[in-house]
Amino acid sequence: MPSVVVMTEIREFRIAIPQADLDDLADRLDRTRWAAQLPGGRARGVEVAWLREWAAYWRDGFDWRAQEARLNAFPQFMTEIDGLDVHFLHVRSQDPDATALLLVHGWPNSFVEFVAVVEHLRHFHLVIPSIPGFAFSEAPRERFTVADAGRMFATLMDRLGYGRYGVQGGDLGAYLAPEVAKAAPEHVVGVYVNGGLGFPTEDDDLTDDERQTLSWMAQWSSGSVDHHSLLRVAPQTFAHAWNDSPVGLLAWMLQKFREFAVTVELPEQAIDRDLLLVNAALYWFTGTSGSSSWFMYDNERFAWPIGQDLVPTGVYSGPPGIRRLAERHNRVVHWPEDNPGGHFVAMEEPVVFAKDLSTFLGGLR
Structure with missing residues (x-):
């Protein structure tokens, strides 16, 4: 054959x-x-x-x-994974021993989500891919899942030679980042999400305060x-x-x-x-x-994304998520209550976002 x-x-x-x-x-x-x-x-x-x-x-x-x-000031590359061309930025730290960090954007965003934050994360080797179907990454030609994307990004990090790395994601990235950990738990140091973990639903047994959170979300x-x-x-x-x-x-x-x-x-x-x-x-x-x-x-x-319990999880800002609900499926080690910003915090609060993400990953070394 x-x-x-x-x-x-x-x-x-x-x-x-x-x-x-x-x-x-x-x-x-x-x-x-x-x-x-x-x-x-x-x-x-x-x-x-x-x-x-x-x-x-x-x-x-x-x-x-x-x-x-x-945008072209950032080193950019293309590689084929599972039959699809994947576009990514690869910004290396001046420290050759720096931790690698995979940043996964959301929807309706793109790798542009991280343009303002790169300069504040220079102490990491940064890998910033375009999710398949977004920007310059080839679109899936058949059914494609967040698990498929997670395995694809784990392959990308392996291809770049990173044996240990952190993963961040918000919005759609909050679904994809945990899937990278599921695909390669022995290589992922920790998963950091902007939000989206522990959000209450009507199916949950909630306290009165938690029902107020659910009501606000519905509104x-x-x-x-x-x-x-x-x-x-x-x-x-x-x-x-x-x-x-x-x-x-x-x-x-x-x-x-x-x-x-x-x-x-x-x-x-x-x-x-x-x-x-x-x-x-x-x-x-x-x-x-x-x-x-x-x-x-x-x-x-x-x-809502569930997360994973194979590696430690950090969250940029807990509310309106509820920690006890998030801990059903995640080993939460970082849950600040009052970080500023809205949905796309890497664009809105790049300095605070970078500092908090660095604090989370620094505590895992």
Whole structure:
């Protein structure tokens, strides 16, 4: 029988968006067919006036080439794992004996989630992959699970020669990071998540105080778009619009980032506006608004991440998660109560995030 060839080559990669794509984006922004503003303002979604401001800045104020150069300042690579090309940043510490750290982004984010925090984590060897179906990583061609992604990233760390490393994840990353530990518990020092562990559900036996937390969570979710249901049922339907209209894609991104930036009125009050647009632009240029939803459309219903009990777990900020619920499935050793920030803390609070993550991993050495 013919032998199976396993590709293990690591190739250098640089972002180089063709000028024709930039010209096409500008033309589409110029030709936007604007919707009328509905009564009710924010209660109806992203307001026309606010979206117009963002679109105008994207068209005439945002400098993609400068941001492209900023991203290309980080060493980037591509390698094939399980038949898919995987893109990643690999930023080595000046200390050859430094601990390696795998940073896993969320949705609707990208590796851009960690751009602002890299300089504060230089004491680690950083590996920052694009999840398959996001940005420059190839999209899965068949059913793909968070366990598949976890095994893929464990393979990546092994290929890079790291025998021991920490793993961080938030949002979608909070599902993937524990899967890396499950795939390679003998290599993972610890798993650190932004949040998402120990969230109460109606199925849990809760105290009165814990039921208040559940009530708050239900109140918050009732005012947000249920993207899990939307993308579980019809990701292809919405991808047609997001792939054709940059303003449509931008509106979707602003909707979700405004919902996730829970500490401020507008996401740009917590996250650098250029970083938000770099993220949206990456989805636009790579056409990944549909393929990035793979982890939703193969699920029957939404469920909070459970975690793992094979290696120690740290959490950036416990509430609204409940520690006793998280400890049913995790060996929690780090659970601060009052770290600042909203959902994407590496973008909102890079200094505090880096310090807390370093404290967690430092305690495991």
